[in-house]
Amino acid sequence: MKDIKNIYLIAICGTGMAALAGLLKGEGYKVSGSDAHIYPPMSVLLENAGISVLPGYQKENITGDIDLVIVGNAVSKTNEEVQAVLEAGLDYTSFPEALSRFFLEGRKSLVVTGTHGKTTTASLLSWVLHASGRKPGFMVGGWLKNFNNNHQVPEGDYFVTEGDEYDSAFFDKGPKFLHYRPDISILTGIEFDHVDIFKDLDQIKDAFRKYVDLIRPEGVILVKYGDTNIQDVLGEAVCRVETYGYLDGADWRIGDYRFEGGYGCFSLSYQGGKKADFQLAMIGRHNVENATAVAALCIGLGLTADEINSAFKSFQGIKRRQEVVGVTNGVTVLDDFAHHPTAIRSTLEAVKEAYPGQRLWAVFEPRSATSKRKVFEQDFPDSFLAADRVVFAGLFAPEKIKEEDRLDPERVVGLIRQKGGNANFIAEVDDIVAFIAENAENGDVVLVMSSGGFGGIHQKILDR
Structure with missing residues (x-):
């Protein structure tokens, strides 16, 4: 593999692409890119990171000193810069494959996926790991108030990714999450969505089946209990499956839920034995369910209930989520x-x-x-x-x-x-x-x- 120093991102102002640009810059690469839509908050993120962003797409932007081009899924093969990359024979890759190559290889990949709650759950997981001193990297599709950012360069063993089912690039129509090498995963639920990509629920389930199959036998997937669509995709899972939720029968069961004093308060039991009480600084039963998945995952990694609860209480939330x-x-x-x-x-x-x-x-x-x-x-x-x-x-x-x-x-x-x-x-x-x-x-x-x-x-x- 040739030595990569100079990386150029086409459609750099997308939420994920800007986060990836920041991660790469933080790892010492020379990073630049272009976009037709340059506006906050991503334009501010890139400017603060010292990343040059060129307005519009022009073939002159593709210079011979570029070692690798990362192509966002917002652009097609007919894009002027993409054409210049192809004509010059430059190496190129997709956003999810680049994330995998530069940040997930050799680390424990923690992936949060599902139709709803991905951003909140991945953000909360990132904060719990960070607040407990685990120094994770993360890439999330929202703006985390605790970090005033949507990404962090890893200093420890863990990397948290919000895994979405959208397509990867014009040359890779498979879902992004198929690139993320999941070791441990949370699956919050499956419903029909993204009709611009998927024709029906069955096609979405097929994508999730492929994802579940990626998790190795020593891995774990935590899934919302009672979701029949999730049950439909777990048939060939080789990893351990654990369930969470409010209903009897869930492995990780929420009890005594109430909202008081600005906290979602609840107890958590595992297979009938009480683990701990928690206070989450968020509103909503659904967010307590998301937090339960995070607590279960973190307990599995060896964090204490006190470490988890301390982070739950100090979580400041995500912009644009309540x-x-x-x-x-x-x-x-x-x-x-x-x-x-x-x-x-x-x-x-x-x-x-x-x-x-x-x-x-x-x-x-x-x-x-x-x-x-x-x-x-x-x-x-x-x-x-x-x-x-x-x-x-x-x-x-x-x-x-x-x-x-x-x-x-x-x-x-x-x-x-x-x-x-x-x-x-x-x-x-x-x-x-x-x-x-x-x-x-x-x-x-x-x-x-x-x-x-x-x-x-x-x-x-x-x-x-």
Whole structure:
């Protein structure tokens, strides 16, 4: 293998690509790259790391002194820089393969995967290992407040990766997580999602089957108990399988759950024997379930319950996950990334529990490739019923979806009303802000949910 010193990343401003760039820079490589969409927080991360980012894609950027090119999955073979790489005969690889090659080889790879909760669970695992002095590396798809970052160069044996099922690159249409050499893994659940990549649930299950098969006999996979889709993919697992959850029958069982004093409090038992009590500085039953998987994994690595609980209590969370953006005139504005019906329901129930007796607004922008399509038109109404007031915005960039495949937000609002909910369809951000300003009352909680920026609506609500 030739000596690699100079690495160039095409589409460097993606969440994962920027994290990888920071990791490589931290390991002493010369790192640069390009992107057509250069904006915070990734642009700030790269600038702070001293990584040069060229705007747009131009063949002149591909110079002969580049030793390796990492190609993001956001660009196709027709990209001008990709064409220049191919013509020059330069070595190139995908983002997940590069992560594996430079950071996972020779380390214990801890991978968190599943339809929901990956970012939170991987972040919490990274913090517990770090706070207990294990000095892990990590690469996560969210912004960890404890680190003010989304990655860390490893100094110890462990590397934590958020393993997603999206495709790797134009030359590798397999899921990213198939590159991550899992030794120990958490699988939070499997549902249909990412309709731009997968045609149905069976295709998603096939991807997870291949992933589970990667874990060696001496490895472990921790899975949510009672998830029938997970059971369908475990058939040929050669590693040890342990389950976690609230239900009787789970190996790692949550008991005595309650939310008090700002903590999710619970006890944890293993196969009937009590292990410890924990206090998690997060809201929501679903996050306690995620934390249970982390506790089980860490106990298996030899951490003490006290070490784990100390980290749980000091966890500051992740940006855009039930994040309090601000309070104005007695109205609290929260930001969350939820865009799948299951995640929306869990998030609303968590906020309702954390703010008892307060009126809850759910303000939703259908923005992700899946949430803009009809696929969840029948599922969305029930997921919003925990909210006292619901506002559905118009679809973001609807022209990217065929008209016959588009979600009809007005129909969803009509179905919510039929089920007894109070819902409105308001297409434009400024009109939503005006509606909330007119109707919100002291003590209300406004939960904004979108997989993107939502036109800066959070600050606009606070500024009214």
